[in-house]
Amino acid sequence: MLLETAFLAAGCGLLFLGGDWLVDGIAGLAGHLRVPPVIVAFVVMGFGTSAPELFVAINAMSVPSPDVAMGNIVGSNIANLLLVLAITALIAPLSIDRDVLRIDGTAMLVGALALAFVCSDGVVSVGDAVGLVAGMLCYLALRWRSLPDTDEAEDPGAHRLWAAAAVCLAALVALPLGANLFIGAAIDIAGRLGVSEAMIGLTVVALGTSLPELAACVAAVLRRHSGMILGGILGSNVFNGTIVLAGAAIVAPVGVGDAFLTFWIPVMVGASVVTLAFLRTGYILCRREAAVMLVAYAALFVPL
Numbered sequence: 001m002l003l004e005t006a007f008l009a010a011g012c013g014l015l016f017l018g019g020d021w022l023v024d025g026i027a028g029l030a031g032h033l034r035v036p037p038v039i040v041a042f043v044v045m046g047f048g049t050s051a052p053e054l055f056v057a058i059n060a061m062s063v064p065s066p067d068v069a070m071g072n073i074v075g076s077n078i079a080n081l082l083l084v085l086a087i088t089a090l091i092a093p094l095s096i097d098r099d100v101l102r103i104d105g106t107a108m109l110v111g112a113l114a115l116a117f118v119c120s121d122g123v124v125s126v127g128d129a130v131g132l133v134a135g136m137l138c139y140l141a142l143r144w145r146s147l148p149d150t151d152e153a154e155d156p157g158a159h160r161l162w163a164a165a166a167v168c169l170a171a172l173v174a175l176p177l178g179a180n181l182f183i184g185a186a187i188d189i190a191g192r193l194g195v196s197e198a199m200i201g202l203t204v205v206a207l208g209t210s211l212p213e214l215a216a217c218v219a220a221v222l223r224r225h226s227g228m229i230l231g232g233i234l235g236s237n238v239f240n241g242t243i244v245l246a247g248a249a250i251v252a253p254v255g256v257g258d259a260f261l262t263f264w265i266p267v268m269v270g271a272s273v274v275t276l277a278f279l280r281t282g283y284i285l286c287r288r289e290a291a292v293m294l295v296a297y298a299a300l301f302v303p304l
Contacts (some may be wrong), residue, residue, distance in 0.1 A: 001192055006050045008185035008204070012109030015052040016211040034079020038260070046235020049216055051171070052209040053240050055179035057248035060201075064189060066255040069248045072121075073207060074155035074264050077112070077237045079210040081275045082297035085233050086219040089290035096230060096283040103146055104234040105276050107139050115241040116265050124254040129246035136242040181209055184256025198259055203301065239260065241247070 042164040055075050114135060118128040182205065190200040213236055217220065220229045248254050256265075259302035274296075 001189065004185045004188045008189065008208075010220045011180070012179045012183060012208040012211065013180025014174045015056075015209060018052065018070050018171045018174030018212075020176055020212055020215055021167050021174065025164050025167030025169075025171055026303060028167065030034045030165060031159070032161045035256060046232055046239050047243075049212040049232060050236045050239040051175050052179065052212055054244045054247050055175045056183055056205060056209055057244050057289075058177075058251055059179045061248045061251040062182070063187070065183070065201075066179060066248075066252075067196065067198035067257055068187065068205060070181065070252055070256060071113075071198050071203075071259050071264075072205045073240050073245055073248075074260060075202035075206025076210050076266075076267050077240050077268050078216075078297070078300070079206050080213055080233050080237055080240075082096045082293045083207075083298075084210055084214045084217055085229075085275065085285070086290040086297070087214065087294035088092050088221045088229055089285040090222050090287055091218065092224075094221070094229060094285040096279050096285065098283060099146075100230050100234070101276070101279055101283070102230060103143065104238070105279065106151070107143075108234045108237045109272050109276060110137075111139075111238045111241040112269045113142040115245060115273060116269055117254040119261065119265060120197060122261070123258050124245060124249040124256065126253070129249035132242040132246040136238070136246075136269070137139065139238060139242075168275060198257055271296075 056072050056175055057069045059065070060072065085094075114132065118124050118132065185206050186200045187203075190196065213233065216232055217229045245254070246266070275293070278283055278293070281289070
């Protein structure tokens, strides 16, 4: 088991670095191409930090291990809200932009409900995947149209196009390699310990692939960019429930176990509703609310 643990740690490290590099690289490209900074915050950060989940889900379905794929997606969405966002708010209370909450918060909730709907028959098919991708494209189009005309593009500064492209390339090498190491080690450890693949997906895999979100959010809160934090978390959850799930279903239809239908997916939807309620209360996520979220996250796994 020592070798599997080493592979797990190595895969986790590559996923963390790859997700971080992808965010940096795409942000550099966005600045060089003069894409509005709000697109970097809402779309690029959300997609970049969801890349590890995408690679893990696709690799899981190539095995196939549908419980790991679903556990990764659902567990990551829960962890993003009740763990990553909560830890960030414990460092410093987050001021909430009302437009971000209205647009991206609604998108996150609709995405969670859409995931629950496509999973309700026990399988996520290719047809479901097409619908999820179409929904994501509609969200992006509406998000683009919602941008204020006065938004100024970022100054590319010292970011050169070739350097940003090189960082993206390094990320796209690190992410699939890390995903292969991580998913293989996770499944091997699950078998050796007698733990179900679903639980490995919900805990170890979900936490591992949420590390890029955590790293990005901690860095952002230290720089007092609370809007980027909220946009990144909400955007990541939308991408997880649409593009990541669709990517897994395109590889092979994803079977949804009873535990997900009766417990974990309802928990994910409930966590989305509670988080949005906390965010709307005074439009500040305070430390007390963050502590409640962390306790709730820990309580989910205490009986397990």
